[in-house]
Amino acid sequence: MADVVIVGGGVVGMGLGMILARDGHTVSMLERDAEPAPGDPDAAWGRWDRKGVTQFRLAHFFLARYRQILEEELPETAAAIEADGGLRLNPLRGIPDAVSGGFREGDERYELLSGRRAVVERSVASMVERSPGLSLRRGVAVEGLLRGPDVMAGIPHVTGVRTSDGEEVRADLVVDCSGRRSALPTWLEALGTRGPDEQADDSGFIYLGRHFHSRDGQMPFALGPLLQNYGSISVLTLPADNETWSVTLVARSGDRAMLGLKDVERWEGVVRSLPTVAHWIDGDPIEDRIMTITKIEDRHRDLRPGGVPVATGIAAVADAWACTNPSVGRGASIGMLHAQTLRNTLRDVGPDRPVELSEAFAVATAATVEPWYRATLAFDRHRLAEMAAIAEGVVYDPGDPLYEMTNALAVASGRDPDVLRGFLDIVGVLDLPNNVMARPGMFEKVIEYGADWRAQEPIGPTRDELVAMANA
Ligand SMILES: Cc1cc2nc3c(=O)[nH]c(=O)nc-3n(C[C@H](O)[C@H](O)[C@H](O)COP(=O)(O)OP(=O)(O)OC[C@H]3O[C@@H](n4cnc5c(N)ncnc54)[C@H](O)[C@@H]3O)c2cc1C
Structure with missing residues (x-):
């Protein structure tokens, strides 16, 4: 069994930490943000300071795969999310029998467990505190990697991390889970190695959203899928925990005519004009403004360009490995699938064989999560171009x-x-x-x-x- 350091204690990082600790590894997680998880969901949403995660209070939805992996690997965590007011929902149940053909054996797989990001992350954090073999130190920022004797000629071997306080934390394996803004290439370059092969581009979307709380305990009725296209814009309606939900308009960030949607009244006017979602704003708004995010990168890192590792003893998981525009809400599901992939690889190839581990994890990543990344990217590129064409009045x-x-x-x-x-x-x-x-x-x-x-x-x-x- 290995000593593993995980850089970053976000929603996937913590899941990975628990999965590895369950397999007998000793896991140290280092999280830059100092504030511990608050004691209840309201406080998590209202005041948990999580500057390290830009999207912390933006619309999130946790898909069926996320629920499935949690129930397979960390059933207590799934139970904690539900106990904290998480929403269990099977989208098939809301579809008329005439369309769905009625509920069939196997349809349970569509069930999902979702909530606002801050609330779900707090529930996950509450289980980390109770996980033997796992420590999470908050307020500890990693600033670089430690290099030990090479195990492959000329390729740096990572033996731990250095924190901003100068502390050195040793490990058999370092896993970068520091999210979209991971500084891994800089850390690798400081070790004297070439960086990963990185492809990054602005995804080209802008998100303008707001959360609501139910006035009567009822959730809005879904008259269509979570993501619906209305010509040159799309709209996301995402039910969440504790009788809350979010409504988000998605536009092309280059579509200057849509930038006026940052204004509450204009935003409401547009949502009201969309027949299948107008009723989703019949609730008490939680924020007094429209929450906006743009310049979201699609980014992919290959830590073995040309089949040669940039370093051994290091892996990147979830957003630190690859991330996309989030309109299809796959980040946490792909991330947890990646976490499972790393755990399985460690079962097959122990950390005492770092060269083989690096190769096996790359092969497994390509087989399990890479196709999801590619499919998401292709979908987004087409949708962006389609939005542009519609705005110009031409057929895409x-x-x-x-x-x-x-x-x-x-x-x-x-x-x-x-x-x-x-x-x-x-x-x-x-x-x-x-x-x-x-x-x-x-x-x-x-x-x-x-x-x-x-x-x-x-x-x-x-x-x-x-x-x-x-x-x-
Ligand atoms: C606007 C938006 C909406 C999204 N909506 C959805 C959705 O609906 N559904 C979904 O599944 N996914 C969604 N995602 C994606 C999802 O948020 C990510 O996939 C998920 O957060 C990845 O988890 P993570 O643990 O890998 O990284 P993060 O959650 O980003 O956590 C990284 C952690 O690392 C810490 N850190 C960073 N650097 C250091 C350092 N040097 N030292 C120590 N700690 C460090 C940070 O403080 C942070 O806590 C969305 C993303 C965006 C941008």
């Missing part, structure tokens, strides 16, 4: 079968119960689009029921009406 037709099939599948999901389940498997990070399309008869059904997707009558305001409302 990239001639890409993936784009055609994605749209056809979405439309067919409302017309056939098997396609609906395939759609929910993709949405819930339960099965990859390619696997879903390869199911017997799926391709034929998607064509039969969805090929006319371009003929769907658009609902909601026209582009001109949107622009007028966003600038009224």
Whole structure:
């Protein structure tokens, strides 16, 4: 068993820490933000100081895969989220039988457990405190890596981390879980190695959202999926914990006509004009303004460019490895899948074989989480270009079968119960689009029921009406 240091105690970092500690590893987590998790969900939402996570109070939704992994690996944590007011929901139950074909055996897999990010993270933190073999020290910032004797000629071997206080914490394996803004390339360069192969780009979206609290204990009725497209904008309606939910408008950050949506009245005017979601703002707003975030990077790191590790004794998990625009809400699910992948790799190849471990983790990452990253990126790139085309009044037709099939599948999901389940498997990070399309008869059904997707009558305001409302 290994001594593992995890850099960062965010929502996935803590999950990884608990999973590894359960397997018998000794885990030290170092988290830069000093404030401990508050004692209750209200305080977590209201005052927990988490500067290290920019998106801490922005709309989040935890998908079925996140719930599934928690129940497999950390059932007490799933129970803690629920006990703290987390929302257990099966989207299939809200769909009329005429569309879903009725509840079937196996449909339990779509169940999810969600809540506001701060609230879920507090519940996770409350279980970390009770995990044997795991320590989480808050207020400790990592500033660099320690180098020991090479185990592979000319390639630095990481043997621990150095904190901002100059403390040296030794480990058999260092795992970077420090999120989107991870400084790993800089730390590696300071060891005298080349950095990872990194691809990064502004995802090009802007998010404008607000949370609400129910006035009567009822949650808004879902008249469509969580993410709905309305021409040149999209809207996310995300039910959360303790009778709360969020509504977020997603626009292209380059679409200057939409920047007026930072204003509460204009934002409300636009949401009110979207027929399937207008009623989602019939609650008490929790924030007195529209919460906005932009310049969200799509970023991917390859720690073995050309098949050669940049260093041994180091791994990057979750957002520190790769992150995308979050409109499909996959970050925590992909992150926990990655955490499971690291645990499984450590079972197969112990930390006493760092060269083999580096290779095996890269291979496993490519097989488990990389396809999700690629699929999300492709989806986002098309949606961004589609939004731009709609704003310009032209038809977006990239001639890409993936784009055609994605749209056809979405439309067919409302017309056939098997396609609906395939759609929910993709949405819930339960099965990859390619696997879903390869199911017997799926391709034929998607064509039969969805090929006319371009003929769907658009609902909601026209582009001109949107622009007028966003600038009224
Ligand atoms: C606007 C937005 C909305 C999102 N919505 C969703 C959603 O709906 N569903 C979903 O699943 N995902 C969503 N995500 C993604 C999700 O937030 C991330 O995937 C998730 O936070 C990753 O967890 P993590 O533990 O890897 O990193 P983080 O949660 O980012 O945690 C990193 C931690 O590392 C600490 N740290 C950083 N540097 C250091 C250092 N040098 N030393 C010590 N500690 C350090 C930070 O303080 C922080 O606590 C969203 C992201 C954004 C930007």
